[in-house]
Amino acid sequence: MYLEKIIETKKLEIAAAKERLSMNMLVEMAENLPPVRSMLSALSSGEAIIAEIKRRSPSRGMLAPHVDVEKLASLYEKNGAKAISVLTDKEYFGGSLDDLSTSRKKVNLPVLRKDFIIDPYQIYESRLIGADCILLIADILSEESLSSFLARAAYLGIECLVEVHNRDSLDRALNCGANLIGINNRDLKTFEVDIKTTLELLPLVPKGITIVSESGIRTRKEIEELSKAGVKAFLIGETLMTAPDPGKILRTLLGKKEEDGSH
DSSP states (O other): OHHHHHHHHHHHHHHHHHHHSOHHHHHHHHTTOOOOOOHHHHTTTSSEEEEEEOSEETTTEESOTTOOHHHHHHHHHHTTOSEEEEEOOSTTTOOOHHHHHHHHHHOSSOEEEESOOOSHHHHHHHHHHTOSEEEEEGGGSOHHHHHHHHHHHHHHTOEEEEEEOSHHHHHHHHHTTOSEEEEEOBOTTTOOBOTHHHHHHGGGSOTTOEEEEESOOOOHHHHHHHHHHTOOEEEEOHHHHTOSSHHHHHHHHTTOOGGGOOO
């Protein structure tokens, strides 16, 4: 199982990180930082795109290994993204903590840390590197861990995007009080993608919870269809990362006329 392999690698990485910087030191450093930018507020207008910086993926291989993170983050902001998502996993996605810090300094948008968060250490680490929001994957966390991570993040002032991809993980996210839920259209076990996943789970979500549709969104038509069904926001990575002109694609996805955008 690919996911299990990733988690095993992640445990080793966290153990190594704790050797370099102890949990106590990290907690101390992360406690008195400036306030974060609110992801929830940024997504409140509807049809908001969280544009992702992702060098590679286990399912697609290399996407853009030599991407200029500063330049791409600025390009996303300039062309209408409401937030930035940064893959910080090194082993499988080619990302780094620096990619997130660099993006955060370059833009005025909230920045999401997308990684496999399985230890409280990573929540403090996220705060320290400048993440405004972190991804919590319901499928890899027990309900108890998910609940405790949400509380710890809230204490540090960080928002959480809780990712689900079936009825079971959605129920657990709702039980834990998640108010920002990402429905992943990619099956974590098979890597197959189908936006019907969002459309099927959407009616089960109570009003007042912000829904982000993640993965496999490639066209303006899909955004319109999901938006009509009640989806507020869209996390888009590979479509932008593999485009010759990501700014132009972003404007197209947002339904902006060519003259609205700038290169």
